[in-house]
Amino acid sequence: MSSDLKFGAIAGFRLVTADLIRLAAFYRAIGFDVGEPLPISTAEMALLGIAGTGMRIEMSLGTSRVDLDCYALSGRPYPTERSASDRIFQHFALVTDDAHMAWNRARDAGAMPISREQPVALPQSSGGVTAVKLRDPEGHPLEFTQFPPGANPDWRGSGILGIDHSAIAVGDLAASRRFYAHHGMVEGEPMLNQGPAQVALDGIDGVVVDIVPMQPATAPPHIELLGYRDRVSDTGQLAVNDIAATRIVWRSAHDALMRDPDGHFHQFSRADRLQTETLSR
Structure with a gap:
């Protein structure tokens, strides 16, 4: 299916966190509107390939959206040795x-x-x-x-x-x-x-x-x-539940998860497409 997927419109971004409430407080402090924690659906957890449960807080800034995801099965923290030229950046x-x-x-x-x-x-x-x-x-x-x-x-x-x-x-x-x-x-x-x-x-x-x-x-x-140029370093392949594993979420007719050549995650979401269509009516 991945060869058929197209990047049409970005619905938002998803950040992985080990402390949902603390990180939400930071984004609230810089100006985001912050929602309440809600469970991530079983179907989405299966798509992500993560066992157990997860919670999500949806945030907005004008028309922009960022979700914070926290999983019962936690991944690795953000690497301490990192720079703006790291491939996970x-x-x-x-x-x-x-x-x-x-x-x-x-x-x-x-x-x-x-x-x-x-x-x-x-x-x-x-x-x-x-x-x-x-x-x-x-x-x-x-x-x-x-x-x-x-x-x-x-x-x-x-x-x-x-x-x-x-x-x-x-x-x-x-x-x-x-x-x-x-x-x-x-x-x-x-x-x-x-x-x-x-x-x-x-x-x-x-x-x-x-x-x-x-x-x-x-x-x-x-x-x-x-x-x-001459500066890109590689801190290894990220797992989807690692703190550094930010996902770009795309409005789509399909549900899918894909990596680009450097391992950055793209999530295609029917739910985000349908939500947009409903709001536009």
Whole structure:
């Protein structure tokens, strides 16, 4: 079935947590609307290949959605030796009109820095945004992104507005481009990011990274492929219940779980498709 699956529209993201209530409190503190814990269905647990039971908290930020999943059969914690160029790296970029204020709020709630400084102003050749990378209290990477005024009409307002994209580190950029194109995504204009601002943003000396946007049929959010030149490290294959095993959830006519060439998870969900169709009526 995997060859027939297409990346149509991102319904949201799922993060694995060892402490559902604690991590939900962090995301509430930075601006998410947070629901109540609910059991994950037996059918979905079987799809994920995880024995036992699981609980989920659904969260929203504007039209963006993030779920927190906690399983009775827990996996490994987020690796302590990790960087923005690790192949397991996958963040989602939260759009804000004030990256400094967003970072201070997250830091006060328990976030840990990836970037070496306060939010960094990238040059126009690297998108011209002001951004900062960080980790939530369990290690999941995030980014706050502030676009220049009027630069992105998808985002208007104040505070933390929603998710613009999910960025993933890849080991073989050409293979990843082929994979995502095969499954229905359209390649955007690539960028080459390097220099002092990128070093400060990623917290990696001498960093040079190719960034390739991949656009689904409906966006935002979209996906960005991060090809770190001579820097990608491999921390091993993730199990679906490991804390680092973030899943992108796609609205689909099928229920399926798939990995990309670097092991990042994609979950196709009929429930999310049907929910969207119901809300649109």
